[in-house]
Amino acid sequence: MQSAKPFTNRTFTKRVDHDGGRHRPPRAPAEPAVCPGCGAVYVRRRWSRAPVARLQAARLAAPVTVRICAACRRRQSGIPHGYLHVDGDFFAAHRGEIEPLLRNEVERARADNPLHQILAWSDLEGGGLLIATATEHLAQRLGHALEKAYDGRVRYGFSHENKLAHVWWRR
Numbered sequence: 001m002q003s004a005k006p007f008t009n010r011t012f013t014k015r016v017d018h019d020g021g022r023h024r025p026p027r028a029p030a031e032p033a034v035c036p037g038c039g040a041v042y043v044r045r046r047w048s049r050a051p052v053a054r055l056q057a058a059r060l061a062a063p064v065t066v067r068i069c070a071a072c073r074r075r076q077s078g079i080p081h082g083y084l085h086v087d088g089d090f091f092a093a094h095r096g097e098i099e100p101l102l103r104n105e106v107e108r109a110r111a112d113n114p115l116h117q118i119l120a121w122s123d124l125e126g127g128g129l130l131i132a133t134a135t136e137h138l139a140q141r142l143g144h145a146l147e148k149a150y151d152g153r154v155r156y157g158f159s160h161e162n163k164l165a166h167v168w169w170r171r
């Protein structure tokens with residue numbers, strides 16, 4: 001039996017380049033994949049919790065990879081990108097119907113894009129509600145849903161520097 005050759009630099013000079021030297025974006029992650037955190041499915045280069053995504057994944061008839069999705073990674077990082085502030089007498093009197101409406105809207109948003117998640121749902125002193133969202137868009141979407149359902153007054157404030165949206169709704 002031959003003794004093992006000592007390592008030389010040459011061992012490391014040959015790089016495998018499947019793209020033949022052309023500049024291409026990094027290879028797309030394997031499909032389909034499923035996230036153990038939330039059950040979202042990765043198919044057609046995006047994460048989704050919509051039933052249609054599961055069908056598309058099943059049709060691929062390929063082995064399923066397990067991978068943490070972008071939303072779960074982001075939730076783990078826990079940094080809010082939006083806040084929805086809700087208060088006013090109308091909210092105090094109708095919170096029993098307003099809160100389910102908000103939760104439904106969150107579910108719809110998450111079906112579109114799993115990044116749209118609630119990070120914190122807290123009662124404010126004096127009877128209001130403060131919701132921290134993982135995306136700017138979700139805070140806006142919730143404010144818009146309240147305005148559409150109940151009128152009231154909605155205000156939007158943005159800070160483009162740190163990508164933070166504040167949405168206030170009151171009636």
Ligand SMILES: [Zn+2]
Pocket residue numbers: 035036037038039040068069070071072073
């Ligand atoms: Zn996930």
